[in-house]
Amino acid sequence: MADDLGRRALLKCGAACALASSCGKFVGEPIAIEAGAPVRGVLSVPMSRMPELQRTGGCIILHADATDLLGRTIALLVANTSSQGLRAFDAYCPHAGCEVTWVDNQDSVVCPCHLSKFSVDGAVTHPPANADLDTYPAKLSTDGQTLLVDLSGGGGAFPAAQSGQVTFAIGDEPALLQIGGSVTGHALGVPFPIVALRQSAAVVVAFDARCPHLGCAVRGAGQLFICPCHGSLFDIDGSLKLGPATSGLTELPTTFDGVTVTITVAR
Numbered sequence: 001m002a003d004d005l006g007r008r009a010l011l012k013c014g015a016a017c018a019l020a021s022s023c024g025k026f027v028g029e030p031i032a033i034e035a036g037a038p039v040r041g042v043l044s045v046p047m048s049r050m051p052e053l054q055r056t057g058g059c060i061i062l063h064a065d066a067t068d069l070l071g072r073t074i075a076l077l078v079a080n081t082s083s084q085g086l087r088a089f090d091a092y093c094p095h096a097g098c099e100v101t102w103v104d105n106q107d108s109v110v111c112p113c114h115l116s117k118f119s120v121d122g123a124v125t126h127p128p129a130n131a132d133l134d135t136y137p138a139k140l141s142t143d144g145q146t147l148l149v150d151l152s153g154g155g156g157a158f159p160a161a162q163s164g165q166v167t168f169a170i171g172d173e174p175a176l177l178q179i180g181g182s183v184t185g186h187a188l189g190v191p192f193p194i195v196a197l198r199q200s201a202a203v204v205v206a207f208d209a210r211c212p213h214l215g216c217a218v219r220g221a222g223q224l225f226i227c228p229c230h231g232s233l234f235d236i237d238g239s240l241k242l243g244p245a246t247s248g249l250t251e252l253p254t255t256f257d258g259v260t261v262t263i264t265v266a267r
Contacts, residue, residue: 033050038188045146047145061091072097076088076149078149090135093114094129094216114129116128137149161187161265167260181197182219184209194263195219197220197225207225207252211245252265
């Protein structure tokens with residue numbers, strides 16, 4: 001009874017109604033359930049609450065009792081894909097924040113609001129979105145009775161914060177192995193996105209990735225940071241080079257000993 005009361009249809013008609021073979025109970029209508037809070041970075045949900053995932057092509061949206069990097073309720077789209085089995089995605093489209101759905105016969109995540117599309121690996125394949133979806137490792141427990149989604153890593157994400165710091169081996173983020181390479185992502189326990197960039201062989205810099213204009217997460221671009229939403233540019237030290245933002249990025253104290261990167265996120 002409680003599960004039935006917690007269940008609600010996310011009505012996404014209009015453009016969504018044109019999406020054939022989407023995962024919801026009705027076309028373009030994913031089901032959402034409340035999923036509790038992650039424990040040590042892992043969200044656990046009994047499969048008995050999610051009959052949608054027991055058929056190939058089915059999907060569901062999970063609303064966790066936690067907030068994401070922008071202060072929103074964590075929302076995950078979990079799909080039982082024909083091509084790769086269980087996959088979990090950030091359910092918010094990076095274009096305008098609509099909740100996305102899975103369309104199995106297109107092997108794609110689709111935003112029903114503006115028809116942005118993403119591959120099964122989360123990469124954007126059709127605008128207006130111009131940034132990828134975060135993805136998360138998803139699997140069943142050994143007895144097959146529980147879905148486990150690891151929110152502490154994957155999809156370009158950083159490890160969970162411990163004692164006000166995010167620490168990782170440089171080899172765990174392959175993009176940072178090259179000078180000019182960068183990673184934008186989240187860390188469990190940090191209420192904002194982080195962008196880290198390899199400035200030189202000996203230096204990694206990191207910033208609160210929120211663009212001061214409207215809060216989109218910036219990306220590294222060589223020796224610059226760029227907001228993919230409205231084109232603001234920031235220098236390697238976070239200072240503003242080009243608007244519409246009117247101020248720079250907030251730097252996060254960062255150390256790098258050649259092997260390990262430590263970013264201080266407590267303020």
